[in-house]
Amino acid sequence: MKIIAKTKAVLFANKAESMVEVIVAFVVITIVMALFAQGMNYATTAEKYAIDNTKDNDTAMLRLQRTVTGVADEAQSTPITGFPERLELNNKPNMLKLTEYKVVCGGGPSNVYYYYVFDANLES
Helix, strand or coil: CHHHHHHHHHHHCCCCCCHHHHHHHHHHHHHHHHHHHHHHHHHHHHHHHHHHHHHHHHHHHHHHHHHHHCCCCCCEEEECCCCCCCCEECCEECCEEEEEEEEECCCCHHHEEEEEEEEECCCC
16 A cells, blocks of 8 residues: 555656756757867867878978988078177187078968078088
8 A cells, every 4th residue: 555655646746847947958958069069179170280280390391301411402591691690619700600491381371481500601
């Protein structure tokens, strides 16, 4: 008899969720999922950009190294005059010259890299 009374009490209890509570919970879960999806999209895009940028940096450095060593002429070099005015190495003035190298990798202005290298000044 106790089991029937407990079952009857459960059946007649008005403690169910209302339709408004269910809709509000669904909206909150939808908003949280949308924010999570946007965060994942942003993280994926940032990772892809970082990988592409790293590859371009590595390519630019290889092109610079090839240009400096004379293997290839892939970078545009511009000697910088006036800086430093006097550079001494082992009491010999002007043994180094500062050169700017412009390396273009891919397309667009964001893929242009500038390197400043002290080259040996073999003329003096």
